[in-house]
Amino acid sequence: KKETRTTVARRHHKAPFVFASRAAGLPLLFHNTMAAMASCSAFVGTPVGSAPRGSRVRAAVARRSAAPTVAVATPSKKETQEPKRSKVEIIKENSDFLRHPLIAELATEASFISEDAAQLYKFHGGYQQDDREKRSFGAGKFYQFMMRTKQPAGTVPNKLYLTMDDLADTHGNGTLRLTTRQTYQLHGILKTDLKTTFQAVINNMGSTLGACGDINRNVMAAPAPYSKELKPEYGIAQELAKDLGDLLAPQSGAYYDVWMDGEQVHVEEKPEVVACREDNRFGTNYVGSPEPIYGTLFLPRKFKIGITVPGDNHIDFLTNDVGICVVMDGKEHVGYNVYVGGGMGRSHRNNDTFARLATPVGFVAKEDILYAVKAICCAQRDYGRRDDRKMSRLKYLVHEWGVEKFRTVTEQYMGKAFAPLHDLPEFTMPTYHGWNDQGNGKMWYGVHVVNGRLRGDAKKALRKVIERYELPVRLTANQDLLLTDILPEWQTDIMATLAAGGVKDASEVDTIDAQSIACPALPLCGLAITEAERGLPDINKRLRATMNKVGLPSDEAILIRMTGCPNGCARPYMAELGFVGDGPSSYQVWLGGTSNLLTLAEPFADRVKEANMETFFEPVFHAFKAEKHADERFGDWVNRVGFESIKTHQENYKGLPTPTATAAPVVAAPVAAVPVAAAPVVAAPVAGAPVVAAPVAAIPVVAASVGRLPRVMIERDAFEVLKTYAEKHNTSLTEAATAAILKLDEQ
Numbered sequence: 001k002k003e004t005r006t007t008v009a010r011r012h013h014k015a016p017f018v019f020a021s022r023a024a025g026l027p028l029l030f031h032n033t034m035a036a037m038a039s040c041s042a043f044v045g046t047p048v049g050s051a052p053r054g055s056r057v058r059a060a061v062a063r064r065s066a067a068p069t070v071a072v073a074t075p076s077k078k079e080t081q082e083p084k085r086s087k088v089e090i091i092k093e094n095s096d097f098l099r100h101p102l103i104a105e106l107a108t109e110a111s112f113i114s115e116d117a118a119q120l121y122k123f124h125g126g127y128q129q130d131d132r133e134k135r136s137f138g139a140g141k142f143y144q145f146m147m148r149t150k151q152p153a154g155t156v157p158n159k160l161y162l163t164m165d166d167l168a169d170t171h172g173n174g175t176l177r178l179t180t181r182q183t184y185q186l187h188g189i190l191k192t193d194l195k196t197t198f199q200a201v202i203n204n205m206g207s208t209l210g211a212c213g214d215i216n217r218n219v220m221a222a223p224a225p226y227s228k229e230l231k232p233e234y235g236i237a238q239e240l241a242k243d244l245g246d247l248l249a250p251q252s253g254a255y256y257d258v259w260m261d262g263e264q265v266h267v268e269e270k271p272e273v274v275a276c277r278e279d280n281r282f283g284t285n286y287v288g289s290p291e292p293i294y295g296t297l298f299l300p301r302k303f304k305i306g307i308t309v310p311g312d313n314h315i316d317f318l319t320n321d322v323g324i325c326v327v328m329d330g331k332e333h334v335g336y337n338v339y340v341g342g343g344m345g346r347s348h349r350n351n352d353t354f355a356r357l358a359t360p361v362g363f364v365a366k367e368d369i370l371y372a373v374k375a376i377c378c379a380q381r382d383y384g385r386r387d388d389r390k391m392s393r394l395k396y397l398v399h400e401w402g403v404e405k406f407r408t409v410t411e412q413y414m415g416k417a418f419a420p421l422h423d424l425p426e427f428t429m430p431t432y433h434g435w436n437d438q439g440n441g442k443m444w445y446g447v448h449v450v451n452g453r454l455r456g457d458a459k460k461a462l463r464k465v466i467e468r469y470e471l472p473v474r475l476t477a478n479q480d481l482l483l484t485d486i487l488p489e490w491q492t493d494i495m496a497t498l499a500a501g502g503v504k505d506a507s508e509v510d511t512i513d514a515q516s517i518a519c520p521a522l523p524l525c526g527l528a529i530t531e532a533e534r535g536l537p538d539i540n541k542r543l544r545a546t547m548n549k550v551g552l553p554s555d556e557a558i559l560i561r562m563t564g565c566p567n568g569c570a571r572p573y574m575a576e577l578g579f580v581g582d583g584p585s586s587y588q589v590w591l592g593g594t595s596n597l598l599t600l601a602e603p604f605a606d607r608v609k610e611a612n613m614e615t616f617f618e619p620v621f622h623a624f625k626a627e628k629h630a631d632e633r634f635g636d637w638v639n640r641v642g643f644e645s646i647k648t649h650q651e652n653y654k655g656l657p658t659p660t661a662t663a664a665p666v667v668a669a670p671v672a673a674v675p676v677a678a679a680p681v682v683a684a685p686v687a688g689a690p691v692v693a694a695p696v697a698a699i700p701v702v703a704a705s706v707g708r709l710p711r712v713m714i715e716r717d718a719f720e721v722l723k724t725y726a727e728k729h730n731t732s733l734t735e736a737a738t739a740a741i742l743k744l745d746e747q
Contacts, residue, residue, distance in 0.1 A: 084387040091119050092214070093296045097252035098123050106258070111191055112143040123215055123298070124198075124255060125149065125208025129187070133523040145189040146524065147197060148211035152245040153221035153238035153307075154182030154475035154482075158466065161473045163204040165463050168454075171197045175727075176459065178452035180517055180570050181304075182315075182475040183211060183218050187524060198259040209255045214299045216248035216377065220306040220315045223474040224432055225484045230439025233309040233326045236333055240324070241307050244373055246273050248303075252290035276370040282415040284378045293377065300384035301392035303377060304343070313427040313597045315477040316571050318342050321394040322376055323358040324369070327422045335365045337421050338372055340406065341398030344568030347390060348582055355573035356395040357600055359403045361410070362418025375413035379406065427596045429559075431514055432482055433506035435491070444474075444484045445494065448509045451518045451533045452479030456728045461501020465494050479517050502729060511557035512540050517571075521564025521581065528564035530581035530610075536562045538734045539579070539613060546614050550622040550656065558634045559595050562587075573601050576635035585610045591643070594635040601635075604643055619653030620646055 092098075102120045105113040113121065118128040126147040134142040149164070156164075164184050168176040173188030189197055201208060210216055221241035226234045246269045256264050277292060278285070285292040306320035310328065317323040323339035342358030364372045380394045398406050411417050433446040447462070454462065465483065466473060469490055474482035486494065495505070506514070519525070521532035540560060547556055561575035566588075572578030574597050578590035586607050593601035608616050623646060628637050638646065714722075726736040 086387060086389050086392075088119055088214070088389065089297060089386050091116050092298055095120055096254070097290055097296065098250070098254040099257055103258055106191070106194065112141070113191070119213075121145075123210065123213030123250070124258060125211035127212060127526075129524045129526065131188075131523050143191065144187070144524075145191065145194055147186045147189055147194075147201075147208055148179070149184040149201060150207050150209065150211045150218045150245065151183050151475055152219045152241040154223040154477075155238065155242075156184075156473040156475060157205045158470050158472050159204050160201075160206045161466055162463070163200055163206065165459070167197055167200055168459075171200075174455065176454040177520065178449055178454065178475050178479045178481065180452070180477055180479060180519070181218050182220050182223065182477055184475070185520070187520075195259060202260060202265055210249060212302075214301055214303075215250065215294070216245070216299075216303045216305065219245045220304075220317075220320070220477060222308045222312045222314055223476050223482060224312070224314075224430075224436070225438050225444050225474060225482065227439035230437075231309075232331060232333070233328050236326050237307040237309050237324075240326075240336075240369065241305075243270060243273050243370065244305055244307075246270070247277055247370055247374065248293065248377060250291060250294065250298075251277075273370065276374060279371070282375075282413055284374060284413050293374065294381070297381075297386070299377070299381050300386045301389060301394075303380065303394065305373065311425045311427055313429050314432070316574055316597050318357040318598065319344055319355075319571055319574060320358060321380070322373055324373075325424060327363065327424075333366055335363055335422070336369050336372075337363050337424065338369075338376075338418070340376055340403070340410075341395040343393045343395040344571050344573055345393065346566050346568065346573075348566050348588070350390065353390055355568060355600060356399065357598075358395075359398060360421050361403060361407050363421050364418060368414070368416070371414050372410075372418075375410045378413045379410045383409070427598060429515075429595060429597050431478060431480070431506075432476060433480070433509070433514060438484070441487075442484075443486045443488060443491070444482050445486060445491075446476075446506065447481045447483065447498070447503060448506060448514055449480050450513065450537055451516075453533060454481075457501040458498075458503050459501075461498050461503055464501075465497050468497075469494070478515065502731075510540070510544060511555050512544055512560055513537070515557065516540060516560040516562070518562040519564060519569040525564060527567060528581065530564050530584055530586060532562045532564040532570065532579075532581065535610065536560070536579075537732045539610070541734070542613050543617060546618050547621050550618060550625050552621060552625050556634075557595075559593065574599075575601060576633065576638070582606060589616075591646075592635055592638045594639070595633050599635070599639070602643070604646075616650075618655075619650045622653065622656070623649040 094100075095102075098120050100120075101114065102117045102124070105117040113128060121128060126145055129144055129146050130141040131144060132142075136142075164176060164186065167186055168174060171189050171193045172186045175187065177185035177187060179185055186197070198208065211218060219241040221237040222234055223238070224231075224234050228235045246267070253262075253264065256262060280287065280292075286295045289295055291298070303322075304320040305322045305324065306315045306317040307324040307326070308315055308317040309326045317325065318339060319342045321340065321343060323342055325337045325339075326333065327335050327337055338361050339358035340361045342356060344355050346353040346355055361376075376394075380397060384394060384397050385392045401409075407418060431446065431448075432444075433448055436444050436446065438444055449458075462481070462483075465471065469486065471483050472485055474484055476482060483494070499505070516536060518532040518536040519528075521528040521530065522534070539562070543558075543560070544554075547558075548554060559576040560579070561570045561572040561577075562579040562581075563570045563572050564581040566580050566582070568580075572580050573590055574593045575590065576593050576595060578593065578601050579587040580590060582588040586609055588603055589605045589608050590601040591604040593599055605616075623641075624634060624637055627641060628634075632640075722733060722736055722740070725740075726733050729736070
């Protein structure tokens with residue numbers, strides 16, 4: 001099907017407004033609105049806000065033309081010159097709404113798909129990946145695929161959980177990954193298994209459509225399963241997440257053409273969701289297109305939405321393109337506060353890119369929230385940059401225009417004005433761990449999952465509990481799992497079953513580990529520079545040992561996050577202490593985020609080597625111990641004293657006083673770091689496995705203050721046994737190696 005819109009080359013209509021973009025260094029020229037406008041008195045509900053603003057909006061709507069949207073940056077004043085667009089824009093436009101060449105390439109015998117097809121595969125819910133550690137000499141890349149689901153608000157039916165658990169063993173690499181956006185990732189799928197994997201998910205109450213790509217991603221929401229009688233705002237947020245996911249889902253049917261051979265799966269949608277999608281009173285839609293909101297070009301870049309409730313910032317809601325907070329008046333739901341322009345992605349040594357918190361745009365009544373989000377999405381669709389993908393996120397448009405201008409344009413798409421924000425209480429970041437009362441006679445149990453990776457005995461134990469009691473599940477933004485709808489009489493058996501599988505209770509989890517998250521990074525992510533998921537557990541232990549050494553309490557909590565590159569998937573720029581990979585075994589250190597996730601951290605140091613964590617952080621923690629106020633968090637202390645003071649303390653630090661012979665303190669044992677070797681052997685982050693080309697794995701043991709101990713070399717066969725043991729027992733390589741060595745002493 002062909003949509004009725006002008007092509008990029010035919011830019012002869014007069015645009016109703018022209019905006020200049022200094023970020024692009026070039027003017028942007030757009031033809032706005034796709035169909036004839038209704039009368040200027042047509043509004044979505046009753047106008048909110050002051051009369052002057054409402055009048056301005058009505059006047060602007062009346063001026064909008066009926067010219068089709070081109071929605072690409074125009075780099076030249078010459079009308080005859082083709083506007084510059086990124087390669088991905090061409091792939092999207094020529095794909096027949098995400099079908100080709102993906103359908104044909106999935107049918108070939110090759111183990112991989114082309115770059116064009118791989119770009120389209122993202123929209124369907126995954127990435128083509130190369131396992132760098134399984135490459136064999138002369139054979140090139142070891143191709144496999146990752147599949148990501150869409151779980152609005154992290155809600156997972158029992159049937160889907162069991163399906164994903166099965167698929168991890170039959171079609172994946174035996175592990176199940178919980179993401180920082182409340183979804184599943186299944187790694188290690190071979191191309192020959194892709195179609196059956198997708199079909200299994202679709203046929204068991206799941207979907208992957210739009211989990212990746214230039215489209216609305218999974219809609220996050222505060223996942224706590226409180227009953228509507230106890231805390232109704234949580235159910236409101238979770239229901240809105242589903243509605244917005246439905247509203248902004250692709251409509252062309254390409255998803256079912258690719259994975260179900262054209263067999264359509266009926267999806268129930270609320271009438272108000274369908275009405276909003278089809279509403280074109282203010283020129284938001286492509287008339288006659290299979291994609292009424294997205295058109296052939298979809299969005300300039302990914303589009304993320306997060307919905308929270310007053311006081312609960314578990315989901316980092318201001319890091320989204322659109323952040324929404326439910327507004328209550330007592331037990332009555334009155335509307336939503338709306339924020340725009342958040343995002344974490346950036347690039348090293350490119351100061352035009354940056355992390356940004358969403359800016360308040362205003363309040364809307366509850367009946368207008370679908371139209372408000374659609375309007376924001378359409379503004380980004382038409383005005384977001386399409387020439388430079390590093391600058392295409394909504395945050396750069398809001399930053400360049402300013403929130404007032406963005407609000408004005410969005411109001412024209414919405415047909416009414418935003419009202420002033422409503423006041424909200426102070427926010428905190430709950431983990432939801434342990435036993436909690438749902439308020440309906442049932443309970444939920446929050447399980448900590450180390451960096452979101454379910455494997456080995458822990459995965460089996462969770463499967464037993466979830467299957468035995470037919471429990472639905474919630475995925476959290478902290479990569480954890482909530483077992484819900486538990487009757488009190490089931491508690492004892494559930495705890496015993498999980499404990500037998502090595503699952504720690506919340507009371508047994510270190511306060512650092514309980515809050516920390518990391519992206520997958522090596523070996524599968526093509527953007528990863530260094531370790532994250534595999535490295536953070538051991539680094540956390542070393543940091544805890546250093547904190548203990550300087551006298552900080554053993555339960556002192558610091559919010560720590562780590563990514564293997566600067567794209568920010570684990571939101572490290574919000575952490576009190578963030579690690580961002582900037583080289584092999586090396587991290588950029590960010591400090592100053594706060595525990596309520598309302599303050600951006602700032603870069604404190606570059607090129608901090610993994611092997612030097614103790615020597616780098618000991619003076620920092622020593623200063624924190626000496627200067628902190630009662631109950632003051634690390635991030636708050638950093639912001640109070642400033643970077644200059646902390647760096648001065650690092651420079652002048654002489655170490656702790658030498659203990660006397662009669663009162664020697666017990667110093668925490670040094671922790672072994674297992675590097676990723678890169679032909680032949682290069683030191684790298686903590687729990688990484690070596691690449692195949694390396695003959696042996698090197699395990700350097702790092703002392704807290706006296707430098708490195710000698711390297712210990714082990715044969716590859718022994719290392720593979722060690723890695724298998726660690727995965728089976730859901731432990732780190734360091735813990736497995738330590739246990740094995742200590743057993744030698746017992747013999």
